[in-house]
Amino acid sequence: MRAEADGISEGEFTRFQALMQRVAGIHLPTSKKSLVSGRLSKRLRARGLGNFGDYYRHIVGGSDPAELQTAIELLTTNETYFFREPGHFEFLAREVLPEARPGAAFRVWSAASSTGEEAYSIAMVLMDRLGTSAQWEVFGSDINSRVLDLARTATYPTARNEECIPPDYRRRFCLRGTGGMAGKLRVDAAVRERVRFAQINLNGDLKGAGEFDVIFLRNVMIYFDLDMKRRVAAALHRQLRPGGWLFIGHSESLNGVSGQFQPVRPAIYRKELAA
Numbered sequence: 692m693r694a695e696a697d698g699i700s701e702g703e704f705t706r707f708q709a710l711m712q713r714v715a716g717i718h719l720p721t722s723k724k725s726l727v728s729g730r731l732s733k734r735l736r737a738r739g740l741g742n743f744g745d746y747y748r749h750i751v752g753g754s755d756p757a758e759l760q761t762a763i764e765l766l767t768t769n770e771t772y773f774f775r776e777p778g779h780f781e782f783l784a785r786e787v788l789p790e791a792r793p794g795a796a797f798r799v800w801s802a803a804s805s806t807g808e809e810a811y812s813i814a815m816v817l818m819d820r821l822g823t824s825a826q827w828e829v830f831g832s833d834i835n836s837r838v839l840d841l842a843r844t845a846t847y848p849t850a851r852n853e854e855c856i857p858p859d860y861r862r863r864f865c866l867r868g869t870g871g872m873a874g875k876l877r878v879d880a881a882v883r884e885r886v887r888f889a890q891i892n893l894n895g896d897l898k899g900a901g902e903f904d905v906i907f908l909r910n911v912m913i914y915f916d917l918d919m920k921r922r923v924a925a926a927l928h929r930q931l932r933p934g935g936w937l938f939i940g941h942s943e944s945l946n947g948v949s950g951q952f953q954p955v956r957p958a959i960y961r962k963e964l965a966a
């Protein structure tokens with residue numbers, strides 16, 4: 692049956708739903724039908740295909756992996772901004788960093804970093820509290836390679852972001868664009884150089900990322916089905932050092948997902964210290 696308003700039939704939508712679940716662990720509820728059709732319709736035209744069924748067969752056929760990646764990227768939600776949910780950054784500065792082991796490298800993972808604002812917000816706090824002489828780094832990753840390309844530029848529209856960055860950090864860690872860069876701000880080199888990005892699908896093997904003191908997994912679990920939430924929570928638990936911290940979004944919870952972490956505050960969890 693074809694739903695005229697959406698241009699995508701129930702059967703076609705079900706196939707894209709299953710594909711997103713299989714590849715990214717993302718659950719697309721039926722309410723997202725118009726979104727799927729709206730975001731993918733220009734790709735059908737770009738590939739000269741007449742309907743969503745043909746486009747589905749094209750991307751799962753294996754002959755065009757880049758188009759499969761494009762479709763997945765178009766179906767992810769990438770909204771983010773600097774110092775989102777600011778209490779987490781205050782907690783990081785006040786409670787977590789004073790406990791950093793002297794002399795040891797301090798590693799933080801922004802595990803669904805989108806365009807990088809979260810990773811650079813963390814890095815500004817670490818630069819402020821740990822300084823340039825300490826060994827620390829921030830690792831940002833996302834399934835979407837297009838947002839990671841933007842993250843690597845560390846350049847953002849001033850109007851949308853300036854207000855979110857604390858004035859002191861803005862002055863110390865951000866450059867204001869002039870000339871051709873007017874209206875843009877760039878995170879300064881000293882902070883930028885401590886942040887690196889790589890494409891990682893949380894639905895895959897996460898061991899390669901290494902061990903972390905803190906992991907931010909914010910505003911991404913809401914898109915996952917329960918099984919995926921459980922697998923990701925267990926995998927990230929393994930990647931945290933004993934006593935390490937997990938921050939999730941304030942609209943998310945580990946209730947019914949994982950009993951491995953100690954709840955500390957709403958949306959803040961800790962891995963037990965080794966006995």
Ligand SMILES: C[S@@+](CC[C@H](N)C(=O)[O-])C[C@H]1O[C@@H](n2cnc3c(N)ncnc32)[C@H](O)[C@@H]1O
Nearest residue numbers: 715767769771803805834835892893909910911
């Ligand atoms: C709404 S953004 C959240 C950004 C940031 N963490 C924040 O809280 O502002 C969600 C991000 O999760 C990414 N994402 C979705 N599924 C993913 C997966 N399976 N593996 C890695 N990243 C994923 C999306 O590409 C998107 O950039």
